[in-house]
Amino acid sequence: MNAKMKVLSLAMIGLFGYAGAAMADCPAGPTTTEGGAWSSKFVTTGSDFKIVAGGLEPVSPSACKATSALAASTAAAATVTDNSPANEPSYRFQFLVDPSAFGNFGSTDSVVLFRANAAAAANGRSNMLTVYLVAGPAGAKRLRFVASCSAAGFVCGQNYATDLPAGVTRVEGKLTTGAAAAGAFSYWVNAAQGTTEPAQSGSIASLDNTAWVGVKSAILGLAAPTTTFKNAHAGQAAGFDAFDSRRQTYIGW
Amino acid sequence: MKRNLIVASLSALAMGALFSASAGAQTCTAPLSWQPDANGNPPVSGTTCGGDATAGGYCGGNFDAPGPAFVIKSSFAAGRTFQKISLTGTGFDPVIYMSRVTDGCGVNAGCGPTGDPGAPITTADVPDGDWFIIVTAANFDSAGACGTFNASTEGTFPVTLQNFTVS
Numbered sequence: 484m485n486a487k488m489k490v491l492s493l494a495m496i497g498l499f500g501y502a503g504a505a506m507a508d509c510p511a512g513p514t515t516t517e518g519g520a521w522s523s524k525f526v527t528t529g530s531d532f533k534i535v536a537g538g539l540e541p542v543s544p545s546a547c548k549a550t551s552a553l554a555a556s557t558a559a560a561a562t563v564t565d566n567s568p569a570n571e572p573s574y575r576f577q578f579l580v581d582p583s584a585f586g587n588f589g590s591t592d593s594v595v596l597f598r599a600n601a602a603a604a605a606n607g608r609s610n611m612l613t614v615y616l617v618a619g620p621a622g623a624k625r626l627r628f629v630a631s632c633s634a635a636g637f638v639c640g641q642n643y644a645t646d647l648p649a650g651v652t653r654v655e656g657k658l659t660t661g662a663a664a665a666g667a668f669s670y671w672v673n674a675a676q677g678t679t680e681p682a683q684s685g686s687i688a689s690l691d692n693t694a695w696v697g698v699k700s701a702i703l704g705l706a707a708p709t710t711t712f713k714n715a716h717a718g719q720a721a722g723f724d725a726f727d728s729r730r731q732t733y734i735g736w
Numbered sequence: 737m738k739r740n741l742i743v744a745s746l747s748a749l750a751m752g753a754l755f756s757a758s759a760g761a762q763t764c765t766a767p768l769s770w771q772p773d774a775n776g777n778p779p780v781s782g783t784t785c786g787g788d789a790t791a792g793g794y795c796g797g798n799f800d801a802p803g804p805a806f807v808i809k810s811s812f813a814a815g816r817t818f819q820k821i822s823l824t825g826t827g828f829d830p831v832i833y834m835s836r837v838t839d840g841c842g843v844n845a846g847c848g849p850t851g852d853p854g855a856p857i858t859t860a861d862v863p864d865g866d867w868f869i870i871v872t873a874a875n876f877d878s879a880g881a882c883g884t885f886n887a888s889t890e891g892t893f894p895v896t897l898q899n900f901t902v903s
Contacts, residue, residue, distance in 0.1 A: 557861075589852050589854045589855045590829055590830075590831045590852035590853075590854070590855075590874040590875075590876075591799070591831050591832075591833070591850035591851060591852050591855065591874070591875075592855075593795075593798055593799070593850075593875075613797075615798060617798075617799070617875055617876070618874065618875065618876060619876050620829070620876055625876065627798070627799075627800075627875070629797040629798070635792065636792060636793070636797070636843065636844045638792075638793060638796065638797035638844060639797075640793060640797045640800060642800060642875060642876065644876070709795070709798070709847065709850045710848075710849040710850050710851070710857070710858075710861045711850050711851060711852065711855040714855065714858065714861075715855065
């Protein structure tokens with residue numbers, strides 16, 4: 484079964500089946516208890532995560548999207564968590580992000596957009612994968628992918644060396660847990676429309692990441708800003724939408 | 737009672753206000769000690785070219801380490817008067833990553849404050865303690881990127897008294 488999960492207020496969440504139906508109104512909040520689809524949320528004092536009108540999908544947008552904004556603190560976070568993954572050795576995800584409100588990025592501006600976490604820490608890390616929004620030259624914004632691995636320091640990172648376009652960016656990834664070269668991460672940034680897997684935008688090979696077992700939770704939203712991001716972009720909201728995850732096949736759109 | 741006060745070292749103060757703490761690239765094993773005086777003197781000027789290349793990344797993997805680094809070591813404490821640490825550079829896109837000395841150097845330690853020419857490090861972002869101030873190329877710079885830089889401030893961190901004798 485190729486289960487598809489679609490979240491962020493307009494959809495259901497879970498690894499075993501999905502059916503999302505557009506609703507006329509946005510839910511009060513992102514969590515299931517608020518009418519949304521996420522397991523929980525974590526919002527530090529002064530930060531904000533909410534569901535607002537206006538989906539980000541370029542084709543048939545949903546009625547709502549999420550926005551995440553941080554307080555002026557390097558410990559700030561405004562995130563939602565999906566706890567439905569079950570130590571997944573093969574985990575695919577996709578989301579849309581609109582960082583337009585941030586304007587130009589300084590050279591050390593950086594903030595976390597997404598994390599895929601293990602159930603327990605290994606080698607001092609529980610983040611199996613982290614997606615950062617970082618700077619490109621001349622104020623541009625780029626993505627950086629960091630996977631836990633068995634190399635020295637247990638961190639294997641890669642910049643996607645293409646400036647993000649203005650507006651919405653689509654991010655898709657596939658994290659495979661395995662020994663030696665069987666552990667790997669592939670990503671697609673703004674892939675063309677379609678559901679057949681195209682050539683990847685980039686990859687991080689040979690993670691040798693079995694120490695982390697598999698993905699147990701997915702965390703979406705802004706967190707862990709650098710001081711420069713904190714000082715320049717506090718209160719500015721990024722839009723998120725169309726989170727989707729599954730085990731095996733390419734998600735696409 | 738006669739007192740002889742011998743101050744063996746007021747770091748950097750002896751350099752005076754007219755000189756920069758300029759040196760070849762400093763490394764993790766031999767960082768440049770920087771404790772500017774009340775006027776922020778001396779600034780630090782130098783080059784990252786040929787500098788420390790032990791780091792595979794910075795800030796716990798948040799940033800790549802495309803080029804070598806110039807490593808500075810400073811102590812911050814009550815009595816500080818500086819408001820910001822500013823950075824300029826040529827030949828590359830310089831940045832500053834600050835990490836706790838206790839977390840090690842060149843080991844991709846988690847970051848404290850960061851800065852760049854457009855975003856000075858502010859005193860409010862620097863907790864008291866001993867810090868490495870790493871000047872290196874920005875995450876997006878090309879492999880091997882390096883250049884000259886100037887790091888400056890307008891106050892003290894403060895100057896540290898390293899030896900005091902009363903007789």
